[in-house]
Amino acid sequence: xxxxxxxxxxxxxxxxxxxxxxxxxxxRVRAIMESDSGHDTTLWQGLVDLGVTGLIVPAxxxxxxxxxxxxxxxxxxxxxxxxxxxxxxxxxxTVALMEGGDAAQRQRWLPQIASGKALLTIAFGExxxxxxxxxxxxxxxxGKLNGEKPFVPYAAIADALIVAAADDDGPGLWLVERxxxxxxxxxxxxxxxxxxxxxxxxxxxPATKLGGDRAALQRxxxxxxxxxAADAYGGSRRCLEMAVDxxxxxxxxxxxxxxFQGVKHQIASLACEIEPSLxxxxxxxxxxDRIRDQSPRHAALVKAHMSDLYDRATRDSTELHGGxxxxxxxxLHLWFRRAVFDRSFLGEAAVHRARAADLAGW
Amino acid sequence: xxxxxxxxxxxxxxxxxxxxxxxxTDEDRNSAPPPDPRSITFGTLIRTDERATKFRIKAAERGxxxxxxxxxxxxxxxxxxxxKSTIISEELRRSQAPGELMGQGASMLVPTLVxxxxxxxxxxxxxxxxxxxxxxxxxxxxxxSGSDLASLRTRGVLDGDFWVINGQxxxxxxxxxxxxxxxxxxxxxxxxxxxxxxxxLIDMQTxxxxxxxLRQMTGEADFNEVFFDNVRxxxxxxxxxxxxxxxxxxxTLKHERALIGNSLLSxxxxxxxxMLAQALNLRGQPAIKDPAIRNKIVELETKVLANEYxxxxxxxxxxxxxxxxxxxxxxxxxxxxxxxxVAKLAMDMLGDRGMLAPGEPSAPAMxxxxxxxxxxxxxxxxxxTANIQxxxxxxxxxxxxRDQAASRK
Ligand SMILES: Cc1cc2nc3c(=O)[nH]c(=O)nc-3n(C[C@H](O)[C@H](O)[C@H](O)COP(=O)(O)OP(=O)(O)OC[C@H]3O[C@@H](n4cnc5c(N)ncnc54)[C@H](O)[C@@H]3O)c2cc1C
Numbered sequence: 001x002x003x004x005x006x007x008x009x010x011x012x013x014x015x016x017x018x019x020x021x022x023x024x025x026x027x028r029v030r031a032i033m034e035s036d037s038g039h040d041t042t043l044w045q046g047l048v049d050l051g052v053t054g055l056i057v058p059a060x061x062x063x064x065x066x067x068x069x070x071x072x073x074x075x076x077x078x079x080x081x082x083x084x085x086x087x088x089x090x091x092x093x094t095v096a097l098m099e100g101g102d103a104a105q106r107q108r109w110l111p112q113i114a115s116g117k118a119l120l121t122i123a124f125g126e127x128x129x130x131x132x133x134x135x136x137x138x139x140x141x142x143g144k145l146n147g148e149k150p151f152v153p154y155a156a157i158a159d160a161l162i163v164a165a166a167d168d169d170g171p172g173l174w175l176v177e178r179x180x181x182x183x184x185x186x187x188x189x190x191x192x193x194x195x196x197x198x199x200x201x202x203x204x205x206p207a208t209k210l211g212g213d214r215a216a217l218q219r220x221x222x223x224x225x226x227x228x229a230a231d232a233y234g235g236s237r238r239c240l241e242m243a244v245d246x247x248x249x250x251x252x253x254x255x256x257x258x259x260f261q262g263v264k265h266q267i268a269s270l271a272c273e274i275e276p277s278l279x280x281x282x283x284x285x286x287x288x289d290r291i292r293d294q295s296p297r298h299a300a301l302v303k304a305h306m307s308d309l310y311d312r313a314t315r316d317s318t319e320l321h322g323g324x325x326x327x328x329x330x331x332l333h334l335w336f337r338r339a340v341f342d343r344s345f346l347g348e349a350a351v352h353r354a355r356a357a358d359l360a361g362w
Numbered sequence: 363x364x365x366x367x368x369x370x371x372x373x374x375x376x377x378x379x380x381x382x383x384x385x386x387t388d389e390d391r392n393s394a395p396p397p398d399p400r401s402i403t404f405g406t407l408i409r410t411d412e413r414a415t416k417f418r419i420k421a422a423e424r425g426x427x428x429x430x431x432x433x434x435x436x437x438x439x440x441x442x443x444x445x446k447s448t449i450i451s452e453e454l455r456r457s458q459a460p461g462e463l464m465g466q467g468a469s470m471l472v473p474t475l476v477x478x479x480x481x482x483x484x485x486x487x488x489x490x491x492x493x494x495x496x497x498x499x500x501x502x503x504x505x506x507s508g509s510d511l512a513s514l515r516t517r518g519v520l521d522g523d524f525w526v527i528n529g530q531x532x533x534x535x536x537x538x539x540x541x542x543x544x545x546x547x548x549x550x551x552x553x554x555x556x557x558x559x560x561x562x563l564i565d566m567q568t569x570x571x572x573x574x575x576l577r578q579m580t581g582e583a584d585f586n587e588v589f590f591d592n593v594r595x596x597x598x599x600x601x602x603x604x605x606x607x608x609x610x611x612x613x614t615l616k617h618e619r620a621l622i623g624n625s626l627l628s629x630x631x632x633x634x635x636x637m638l639a640q641a642l643n644l645r646g647q648p649a650i651k652d653p654a655i656r657n658k659i660v661e662l663e664t665k666v667l668a669n670e671y672x673x674x675x676x677x678x679x680x681x682x683x684x685x686x687x688x689x690x691x692x693x694x695x696x697x698x699x700x701x702x703x704v705a706k707l708a709m710d711m712l713g714d715r716g717m718l719a720p721g722e723p724s725a726p727a728m729x730x731x732x733x734x735x736x737x738x739x740x741x742x743x744x745x746x747t748a749n750i751q752x753x754x755x756x757x758x759x760x761x762x763x764r765d766q767a768a769s770r771k
Contacts, residue, residue: 268760272751286365301660301667354656357657
């Protein structure tokens, strides 16, 4: 029994942390944020070179053959650094292909994902569907898709989209390549400028059905929930650290504000909530990898829990910084914005709690 | 991350199971004497009858109980191995067999004596304490000294071979049912406050010592006032040296083992809440179908799970010899706040019936939820209040400055 990370996992996390410390200071985050595409190919290639896009890709397809528990460590660090880019959509598309693709589809795409040659994303959620695949209305028939996906991460720059749609057999996954006929993409302005989302409309768009396991759609959403939870944990930890650092330097009434007990207790209460969540999100990732029957429920639980907590961490930290915390110049709002994304995308807390209650059979 | 046990540990589990089967029969299990109110700690019943004692002796001889205590004092004397300890307590719980006693004596006094006691003290007290034959109370808090414990004023003056004690303790749990007290007393009034305290063992039957029960908000009287009027305590009953009492009393902190137990407690209340929500009818359907209640249960269940996984993470850190740091410091606050939230949810669901007192025959679950609700306040205060926990997290965990007043000597 060992409830902790392996040496390799600790090393992996350190490596990514060090890379982001050097390559992704908030000045670069802001530059990417203000660029047109919201995507910095050099930074992304750096992550590819570290093996991030290939972490969970099997060795036979040019990846490292690791598991979600490894990938979430990358997600945590990206969240900690507020790194902009297509990591989430790309990771979910990778899971979708691994679990839902047939041999030929995996052979075609996975090596390109691992090597960074191709960038894929997912087009699942629909307006008012609450991320329940049974409520998706996009239709597939005769190899063509029709429907609308209002929130697709980095659709504008993706080489292919994995689309959730229903045919006569019910909900499943289809792959649409860049430049296919009948795709209309509209870029949206998000609160979180470190992650881009586009609206996509399909009109008789040619698509190939993923030939593997049908459960892949829900599995991919579950993986996404856990990746978001890890991102939120990393972000919460960063907000806490910023509050602690500020409390040790800012002076008022002739002393550092961290000497005021009101400040200390606000910070301690936040730390007390954040600390035990680490084991929770590790467990959710581990369940995804190894304890499959517990996985959907834990994915739902941890998504709801961490999005509440991230919201609190960003708010507390901002409040503890006073006026400077409320400015554009100061970096805290980068995490505040990411917390809004993490809360909304893939379904908000109440949606996942209702799902967890259903899954318990209550 | 590997939640399975290796072959070595699985073999160990089998060994424990066999031992329990052979030594704790159905007859043993079913012959519990009527509950003795004196053996209830924080609402859980612990057997200390003949059969239970016989089992504990055998289990300790096999190395299954009290593993940190040498064999010659009745312990199991085994190398530190939190995984084996976990397996043992899982197996004992599964068979409802007697485990380690958890009271002040076994979990606080014994580790202290093993580390700091004289040979004579260990011989005299450890074995009987581990079997529940000697019960102990903790005489730390005083009317003027709670959170600021080191300011305590109960005086001890050496007179020949005796310490003469004058003063008062308060909130002393089980003082009325204990044979002995371990007590902090000021013996060096000239020294700085942390360096003037000694750790004494006091026979509760000594003349001049009076115990007066205090009724709690729950209605019961588990804690007491204790008055010392020229109480004469043999000089050899000091643990450690004169003026070292503070350091001696802190040594038990190293033996914090309550973490797992702590997460079990909120799990048990939560399971009760879920059963209640399934059984209770609200406007024609089970309460658990109510969206607001479902949402709240899931929210709290998530925290109960986080608490459990966190305890496992701490256990792993211990097993690997890693420093727990802030991860260890948040456990008490997280667990006690959660205990309150879970109990409150039950109270909210009960509606009007939440008013019924424990003991009222029509009270749901024999008033268990109300008891948990009230005790969630007691545990928030006992053993260091929530505010004190926040100080500790901020100061020791995050490196924020120490309280001016608290760091003044
Ligand atoms: C059920 C129960 C069982 C107990 N059993 C025992 C026992 O067996 N033996 C024993 O010795 N004691 C026992 N106690 C006593 C317990 O340890 C004390 O009550 C506790 O340490 C608080 O001390 P106090 O009651 O004097 O409160 P105070 O220390 O006066 O605290 C009052 C309030 O002030 C706050 N406060 C105090 N100092 C600070 C600070 N520096 N920063 C911020 N806030 C502060 C506290 O958090 C609290 O909210 C028990 C208490 C309870 C409730």
